[in-house]
Amino acid sequence: MAFMQIIKPGTNIDFIHLRWAALVFSWILIAIGIGSFIYHGGPNYGIDFTGGVMVHLRFNKATAIGEIRDALTPARLGDSTIQDFGAGGSEYLVRLPVEASETKGISDTVTEALANKFGKDSFEVLRVELVGPRVGKELRQRALLAVGFATLLMGTYIWIRFQFRFGVGAAVALVHDVLITAGALSLVNYEIDLTAVAALLTVVGFSVHDTVIVCDRIRENMRKSRRETMAKIINRSINETLSRTVLTTGTAILVILSLFFLGGNVIRGFAFTLLVGFIIGTYSSIFIASPIVLWMEPARGKARPQPVAAAGRGR
């Protein structure tokens, strides 16, 4: 039988052996993320969570950021930030803080100020988003709650369907994925807004998806061969599912890349979050969730003889 194969059957990579290296690697990634948070002065929340006004503009021709700033200065709009939105200097995001009382007409003031300098027909307002302080606070709470709740629920689901330690492994892997992905967002200075959180939740779903596949195989192999050490079983299970893991993550990344490059500016941050999250999610199923299942191996299990526990703790 000639199958086309990316991962040859009988592949036997000693993933468990690599778990310490992986641990160091993960901590480095997390540290980079945290470092980036500190460097940028905390998470870069979008107006969804801080409250504020965002005006997305498209100019007829490339316009320098300084010119836009000059145009806005006379309007005395306060602390505005202007961001090049990556369309050859013709699209910009203008962000402004918003006072609780004065929510009307800010975007109007912006367009008027720009029209005064550039002329009314030289630009177009593509998007206006305004989030009042109260809504921003609510959304922030809801986002935190959603990510936390999702992690717990996923962990619990796996606990019920498999075993407690599988659930712990999955939940820890999820926290790991969310931390690293959020760090990556900070590193490239993308905003954490509603869609980014939606992407994070999708990453949570995908990461568990992957963990389930590996756990399912571990459970199956535990039933099949009761005398093997847990470390060996886990290793074998990861290797057996490796082909599937590579294929599925591969096709998912194919479509995400397509979204990233062709889906337009509005969706790019979303696609980026998915891209990083899916790669990390796949990695964490193998290198984080599985070793935790091993570490949490009960010291005296009926089905598992003593040496297994020793092997699990040792090395």
Next chain:
Amino acid sequence: MKNQSLFYRTLLIAGLVVVAIIYLTPTFAPELPDFWKEYLPSQRIHLGLDLQGGTHLVMTVDVNKAIENSLDHMIEELKREGKDAKVNIEGAERKDSSLQVTVNNAERDQFTDLVKDRFPNLQIANSSTEDGTASMQLVFTKREEQHLRESALDQSLETIRNRIDQFGVSEPIIQREGSQDILIQLPGIQDPQRAKELIGRTAVLEFKLLADIPSTEDYISGRKPLPPGTEILSGGETDRTGGRGTAPPKYLLEAKTLMTGETISDARVRPPTQTAGPYVSLEFNARGARQFEDITGANVGRRLAIILDNKVYSAPVIKDRIPGGHAMIEGNFDIKEARDLAIVLRAGALPAPVHVAEERTVGPSLGKDSIRQGITSFIVGGSLVVVFMLIYYKFAGVLADMALIFNVLFLLAALTAMQGTLTMPGIAGIVLTIGMAVDANVLINERIREELRLGKTPRAAIDAGYQRALPAILDTNTNSFLAGLILFQFGTGPVRGFAFTLCIGLISSVFTAVVCTRVVYDYLLTYRRLQTVSV
């Protein structure tokens, strides 16, 4: 038995495909025949505001203001009832959301009884006595307060709905959200700023007399303290009597409101004439007409100010008693402003001011760009996956691709049938579904390969492949579905669209990947005596 089950499964799939195509036809067909509109579903896929352009607004109703307004009314009533009951109310004023009332200490019990008997919606929260004067703090009962909040919100909703209907927006969504917000979605509007102003205007119309005092300039400029019972209001932005650029004039008015806009039965725009710009003509109902006649009759020669939201629009001299219940509002406005003014006057005032708590406006060109980019990434991403599966799995790849196509078909049909909203993240969700839906087929195919390597016959390998892959497929999809539900709960608008497509995609992908592909294998095994599996 086997054949029968295969027959029914084939029938089920064929039926679903037909239904899906029927649901999708209206979206893709430029025009539907008459019998279709009569008997078959004709709704199209509903595009979210981020794709078709439009404005999403969350307006917060300042319900506390509504309570304060009601308290202000209570002062008048308390005084009147107090007079009837021979209780001398020495002072009554509102402080935030309570009334501060002072009476002679001797009449204190009488007043307490009066409140109990006549004002069941008020309660005395605090009282103190000093120098023979009792001061009491009155507040609304919790129940009354709740009622006032609710009705302020409901009334605001009704009024806003009226205004939007008259403004003319197709398929607007206007609904309550939580305890103080109103959600408004206006698809495809061209001038969001104007719509926002129209919705946000409180539109309280009042008629007051200009103070009949000599040298009002001194009071307005603040050189002399205001005489009691008067107030200063400025002219509206449209009052440009001094020409553009000059500050609007200020008026010294008697503070008493003679009449409000409550009795307006109609308001219409009148076209501009040679001498004046467009104006708004008002008609009052019978009660209002009588009121207006009395007021004008009693004040001939004085100036009557027409005030909207505390801005004086005009202050014409009353030349004569005006019977018949007609009035007009002149101001220096253009035809659009006059039209919007007529709308808000017809639709009535808001019971409390509203503020924009959230706004998301997408211009039409960005929406079109998004649709185009969404479709491009869908086609490119989808094709990559399809081609990859073909190369990697050959015949099993064909099956997986067939499952994929059915999946997209069912997903879009379900979206239409369930009246879901397709948003930009929703399109991303569909693209992502394609990338992830193949997982089920990958799981199955990898299993079949494993079983074949163990030397099983095609039939046994296929059986075992499906059977053993199924638990993992169900587990992973249930899990992702749960994540999708949380996402739906958490998200608003576009994010919900994403969660929606993701969840439907999961259900339909399990069906297409497991049931649809299996039918083909079973057919081949049963009728074609399949000897080798190309996987």
